[in-house]
Amino acid sequence: MNCVLQGVQETEFFTEYGEANRYQVQEVVGKGSYGVVASALDTHTGERVAIKKINDVFEHVSDATRILREIKLLRLLRHPDVVEIKHIMLPPSRREFRDIYVVFELMESDLHQVIKANDDLTAEHHQFFLYQLLRGLKYVHAANVFHRDLKPKNILANADCKLKICDFGLARVSFNDAPTAIFWTVLPQALDPNFARKKETAFELHQEGASGKCL
DSSP states (O other), X not given: OOOEETTEEHHHHHTTOGGGGGEEEEEEEEEETTEEEEEEEETTTOOEEEEEEESSTTSSHHHHHHHHHHHXXXXXXXXXXXXXXXXXXXXXXXXXXSOEEEEEEOOSEEHHHHHHHOSOOOHHHHHHHHHXXXXXXXXXXXXXXXXXXXXXXXXXXXXXOOEEEOOOTTOEEOOOOSOOOOOOOOOGGGGSTTHHHHHHHHHHHHHHHHTTSOO
């Protein structure tokens, strides 16, 4: 197994974190101003995961606040359509606490890349995507959480067309019970109370045929 991250050694990726030996890092799957995301194998469970390394987490207060907010929300939210935090790696001592490693379930791509790479997505694909997103948002909103940054790049995707909402760094929690005006655009078919059940059954029956076309 290749444990070198495009020229960066696995030991450098983990610095001196004591839990590093639990994960066998495989490859970089994303980079950004926050740091780097690598795929890895959890040797305790045999599961493939994504490890998000956030560099110098306390350098800017605004960034630290956003990261803390996302971690707190995702530790509380548990739903099939919301990305799951598996584990948070902490340093041996507070003095060494500069970087943070957040272990997520591994997804293969995001909806932006799926849309960009596929010209043959069908109406059934679109309906399945919409169904999952609305189901996930219903759960999130029921917890009085508002994502506030929902876009294709913040929706993870797998080859079987399963989606998961991610990146809750700009999310807010509302403790106000007063009704809020929310405007929706809904397909006429979706007003049928049996629509979701019919579509879910149809996608379960044809999931195998649809999978592989998303990525």
